[in-house]
Amino acid sequence: MKRVLAFGASSSKASINRKFAIYAANAIENVEVEILDLNDFEMPIFSVDRENENGIHPLAYKFKEHIKAADGILISFAEHNAAYSAAYKNIYDWASRIEKSFFYDKPLCLLATSPGARGGARVLDIAFNAYSFANKNLVTKFSLPSFSQNFKEGEGLVNSELKDALFTELEKFKAAL
Template identity: 50%
Template sequence: MKVTAFGTSNSVNSINKKLALYAAQQISNADVTLLDIHDFEMPIFSEARENETGIPSLAHDFYQAINEADAIVISFAEYNGSYTSAYKNLFDWTSRIDMKVFQNKPVIMLSTSPGPGGAQSVLAAAQGSAPYFAADVKGALSLPNFFDNFDSEASVVTDETFNQKLNEIISTL
């Protein structure tokens, strides 16, 4: 199974990218491709810019990466209670190719943050809008207090409740 994973932060040390990779690696026999959305930075979306220059090739590359996957693992970073600007811009450009950005692929949605909220606000927003963008959401899960629940040396989640719920979601793939 080809699994594409990414975190929605363009931070070099993205905890959401670490969580997405961890979750994807829990899928048996997965061939995991880890995307870094920092590699997909584009001009800020506007219809005027689209009319002038067209859709950037990086948006097409991102759409193709989704197309090539059998399943998607996304971990959402939360900035001020919502999507990161880097992800929102990438998503806006990609949706101009096809509103069905996720192409009816099975998607596992995650989120984490350093604090107790675990980025649950953005995760709820992503779940709520998923049907409009053809995401077959198999489950959504938040990991609060990332640095207390993730062993960075071993790159593993240490919260057994989270791991159990993650495995239940993975079993639906």
Template identity: 55%
Template sequence: MTKKIIAFGASSSTNSINKQLATYAASQFENTDVEVLDLNDYEMPIFSLDKESKNGIPELAKDFFNKIGTADLVIVSLAEHNGAYSTAFKNIFDWTSRVNPKFFQEKQTLILATSPGPRGGLTVLEIAKNRFPFQGANVKGSFSLPSFNDNFNANEGITNEKLKGDLLEIIQSIEL
């Protein structure tokens, strides 16, 4: 039976380097059905208890939760904005956690991050590695790709052989 991967870049950028990395990582798994989500399809009002009390939980939060529920593996590549999650992802995170605090639903999860800089989103990656298990993520690995523009090519994927090998080693350790 073919396993399903849900992958997304945790950014609303139309040219998201994190979406590119998540898509690339998902493509490295064999015999899988990959669905790449675009966070722009899940744009909701800024989360607040007042809005939830007045209007309820948005259907888009429920839709996002249900998408995660279809996956055998979730691959998320986190954009780092001022050392933390992007606002677009944080808002989806907040709303979806109102559907169910364990919104990752114990799904196997691969957490990635990249940035144009040499740290490759390490700060947000550490935040996610510590936080996601509380939201029901069964974290199977994490990977940071530093200096995206120097180490990634749209046609080839990761061009630095050591970094490519590091990611492939993590991927091969995940049993689907």
């Protein structure tokens, strides 16, 4: 059975992106899902000086082990000031120092949501552009606008057009696993 690693790229305990990532990953049939919490990988702010003095932080290696063990990665990005959250960016900065390939050219499903009408579209564009260039495998994306209007606890996506669009992207992702 294929393994999908999923996480919300936020450190908020009430993260809507974490909820969205869990929903999307569990909507993919016949895969094993592993959910990560970025709070389990909290490290000092990355700097070359810290790396030179102490080496790469052990939690960065642990994070990369999860990526290496997965067949595909699903991430839902929180948008902080039009970019990645500091929590995700710091993990990425540390873990990207281990090996050249961050995602090992595995299929990626990139998502984002927010309370607003743009649904985290700016951070999703940043991630899609960066990872499409660096990753040789399929990279798919989907932005969910107005989270509280379009997503309900226990039901998931309640807007049928958005649900169909998400499931189309999830099928592309599953086919690439």
